[in-house]
Amino acid sequence: MNVFDFHATALDGAPIDLARYRGKVLLIVNTASACGFTPQYKGLEEVYRQFRERGIEVLGFPCNQFGQQESGSEAEIGAFCEKNYGVSFPLFAKIDVNGAHAHPLFRHLESEAPGLLGTERIKWNFTKFLVGRDGRVVKRYAPRTPPHALVADIEQLLAR
Known part of the structure; x- marks a missing residue:
């Protein structure tokens, strides 16, 4: 099983088969609009613009599980990201990344690339x-990175 075996819902409610990204390098991030790390949206957009022609996709998954820092609706999230950070990379509907209702994609990511001390x-x-062109998880990065x-x-x- 790899990342391309999963489905998600776009910010506008459309179903997305992640197989559409087959052959691309993916940077998958759980995001929030009211977090101390929210300015990273700017850096994510810069990475996307710098490398999208070479085959990268940045995929943002808003999550409200940490300090209730993503309490807005999908429409509010999209408007905030576009207005404040010029986000043009794909954003998805709000999900859980931990617990009983965690999105299956994030369960997979977590098991394939454990964090500190496993x-x-x-x-x-x-x-x-970070996910390779083959859909396999290559590396996990901490929020501070x-x-x-x-x-x-x-x-x-x-380059591969």
Whole structure:
């Protein structure tokens, strides 16, 4: 099983088969609009614009599980991200990333790339997962890791 075996719902409610991204490098991130890390949207957009022509997709998954920092509706989330950070990469409907109602994609990401000391649970907003063109999870990055710090790893995957 790999990332391309999953489905998600776009911010506008449309069903998305992640197989549409087959052959691309993916940067999958759980996001929030009222978090200390929210300015990372700018860096994620920069990475997307810098590398999209070479085959990267940044996929943002809003989540309200950490400090209730994503309480808005999907429409409000989209408007906020576009207005404040110029986000043009795909955003998905709000999901849970931990617990009984965690989205299956994030269960998979967590098991394939555990965090510190082997813990699978996502600790906070803006945890990032880098996925190769084959749909396999390559690496997990902590929320504090800014998007520009992933550039060397992204370059390596895009060169393959």
